[in-house]
Amino acid sequence: MTNNNQIASNSKNERGIFLITGIMAAGKSTIAQLLSERLEKSVHVRGDVFRKMIVNGRVEMSGTPSLEALEQLRLRYKLSAKVSDEYYQSGFNVVLQDVIIGPMLQEMVEYIQNRPLFVIVLTPRPEIVAAREASRQKKGYGAIDIPSLENVLQTETPKIGMWIDSSNLSPEETVDVILRRVFSEAKIE
Template sequence: MAAGKSTVAQLLAERLPKSVHLRGDLFRRMIVNGAAEMGPVLSEAAKAQLALRHRLACDAARAYIEAGFAVVYQDILIGVSLKDVAERLADLDPMIVVLNPKADVLAKRDAARHKTGYSVDFPPEVLAGALERETPRLGLWLDTSQMTAEEVVDRILRA
């Protein structure tokens, strides 16, 4: 949260000729009743819903690709989730990009947003630490702490 995923994904998709910005969190927001709480510790129901969200996003990405679109799939993929999604899409040879700004930058960005995601019980250090400790080093990892969204997109396109 507050890493710049949505902004960078939108800007990247806008630079591609026929493209889709696929927001993984839309699948969570479609749940009307019974949505599990997503936070620093996930219940079994939350883990199952997160896995469903990732599977649905991968299925949607595949359908858009089959229709001739370039897909910029954006989501929070930490730990085994990144590996699982990468494996699910492996036959498509996806470019994986991980935005990894420092925790203090996440806190500053989150405080400046109208929708805050962090709290005293869920500080940015939790996700930043999990990303560093638990997430396999797949793809291009960028410390975007001192980069603008446009600079991040330029770096991705150069890769």
């Protein structure tokens, strides 16, 4: 039984893995948390946790990442996928969020073994992202600039799943859009 704050995964109560991506400050963490709160028996997997676990030897991404930075990023994605698969196999709806853009989005889809998998790409306009980033206490961009990330998102990221321009939507409205459209537009086979 569901109420206004909670919604079944779909009409058949089918579980799924919901992958939410976009560039930094696109709203991934907020949307993933709100979505997971509205799904029955759910978990929110934050991919960045695996980056933060590296105490010594962490190599950050940059505009021209080193091979080691890319390998650490792939490791982070593989760990996120494995954790998501384990939660899913234990009966949970999984909402996984991370910055996964460019060709690596297809790699991530392949790392996740369980289905159904739903890919949701948040695409607020760059000026909205810039305003969000400016209002953050902890800045996420460092050496990577918004226009460069936006370019990778728009020109190098496979057009799979459901893409949502959330520029003019509140977080709650964004989740409403996701729940209305996800089962028909975001499913990856």
